[in-house]
Amino acid sequence: MESTHSAHAGRFPWAHIVGYILSLVLTAAAFWLVLAHKAGLATTLVVIVLLGVLQILVQLFFFMHITESDGPAWHTVMLLVGFLFVVAIVGGSIWIMSFGGQVVA
């Protein structure tokens, strides 16, 4: 039951505005890259993944108060767990789904 508006009452939320615009730009960039066919498949994939990682960082720093903390740094622990799961899921999926190269072509 933390007070709903305690932390930043009164100040203009610059971080949120900047973060919002950045996240929109990153999303739009990924869409444009895919729809416009400007680069080859491999390049497109790599760039989209990079844009995705940037998106995560924007969310963490501009919206999710990653730098703020009182008490134990639980968010660091959970981020590490999340990182482990993401590696398992993404890496695992690539490994698993590469079975059908000859089918999907």
Next chain:
Amino acid sequence: MLEQVKDFASHFFVTGDPLIYGADVSIVVVSLAIIFVLTYFKRWGWLWREWLTTVDHKRIGIMYLIAALLMLFRGGVDGLLMRTQLALPNLHFLEAEHYDQIFTTHGTIMILFMAMPFIFALFNIVVPLQIGARDVAFPYLNAISFWLFFFGALLLNISFVIGGSPDAGWVSYPPLAELGFDPGPGENFYLLAILISGIGSVATGINFMATILKMRAPGMTLMRMPMFTWSVLVTSMIIIFAFPALTVALALLFIDRLVGAHFFTLTGGGDPMQFVNLFWIWGHPEVYIVILPAFGVFSEVVATFSRKRLFGYSAMVASLVLIGIVSYLVWVHHFFTMGASADVNTFFAIASMVIAIPTGVKIFNWLFTMYKGRIRMTMPMLWTIAFVPCFAIGGATGVMLAVAPADYQYHNSYFLIAHFHQVLIGGVVFGMLAGMYYWWPKMFGFKLDERIGRWAFWFFNIGFYVCFMPQYALGFMGMTRRMYTYPEGLGWGPLNFISTIGAYMMGIGFIILVWDIVYSIRYGERDLTGDPWDGRTLEWSLPSPAPHYNFARIPVVTGRDAWWIMKYQMKPEERPDLGPIRPIHMPKNSGRPFIMGVAFFVSGFGFVFNWFVPAIAGLVVVVLCLILRSFEYDAEYYIPVHEIEETEAALGRL
């Protein structure tokens, strides 16, 4: 004009089956009865103020519990209809399409709209009381979670009389679930109902993780937390990381169906197996999401009713965390037969078997807790003891299924059906019922009747084995899941007939259970002490039911089993001084979560039929609710000291 209306109605409403017409009539009658009762007794205001707008975790928990029991009934009736159809060879009690719809809704409802709300009911009712908190971290969000679940469940359930039920199985694999093979609104109902309630589930996971990590009473370190709270913490972690995979899978499938994308269609460059992969990245952790809270319940129940400390607390915590992590590394065992490389299948087969180790540790720890304990055979304990052999057999058949080469034989056979019902009923349902009996006095202030409860228990338990043991054999004999009828001469008839008898015994058990609740409301033993079972954890230090602020003064915890220490081990002069009663900071009730749920429902219903006006309008209202919340500066209040003192005095606590 009249013709158009008729034509529309014949598609909009499900027609043709006498069972459905019967359901139509009963839905109308029950709705009218509810409206009549509420109006006659002038209870509309009460319903709105006390329940629909509440942000109190205990009331939200009770609403989850009622919803879960209703959904257990609906899913159970689906199960009985299927068992009736399969009782004898060549029956045509249900038509093939109707059978498809029923096995789809049975699975979807039992997992997402029965097991999930049942665990959330216990999360809500128990966790804040166990950790000495006054509510969850985000009470308003908690109400939103409930209403999203509620309206998601409603959306799936109306599909049965409006538009038609989904019929592509609860896993809804493409290409079958794509528009080309499955036109009509049924599949859309499935997708939108789960997408909407899924938002609520993730929010609940976040809420309880924050609550447990940040709101424990002073002195309650992580390693002093009750085991149920530990299980909720690990479950919340799994929910947060698993549900997004389901949302992505279903959203992509929805985009395929709505605007003709090709994420999962081979001809358009998509890959249907990617859906299967994404679905089970959520799907396997999901079974641990529903079983770990049951493990938590068993830990509490076993310790309380053996009058002993839980054996091997640290090992229990370690195995919970280990199960939580390894649950992310086993998902391929749901589709070994896809034909991934041998390396892949080997890795996931071994990972699946590894899970049996921490689970075995837990089973032995429960047994060692009982060893030399003074065991009381109450209803919660009975369900717990019944769980042990049932889950052990289910676990053993699970390891058999985890052997990838052998799985090519068992895959999608009745052997699999018997296995997962054994772990889900023997684990989750037994666990939730144990928890329901255990915490019922804390919720309502009276115990459920033990004598009637035993009848329900034995009918359900014996019925379970009669129903599912023959299915293992049927699986070996070649009967596959989802077949709606079978010819004579295969030798499947007798075993199927026995299985159906067992299913009906479980149905009778459920009816007796409901009778137990109805009977106990009037005649159940009242709980005047707040500690009817001689409990060990903090929730039993409160009156039953607990006042809405829970703790007048936040307790100070000095060890594991905090209430046991306060009761029996601490001398009066050692008790920490909690100071005077101070005003309590509480969240205000709000109607907005309910309105948001309605808006999501309207939007979802619009998308189901591709009616974009209500679809967009609903979403606009959702955004409006979010904006209004951001500008709400007056969402909390203080309970003054004299009011707390009056309440406590009335409860005999001052």
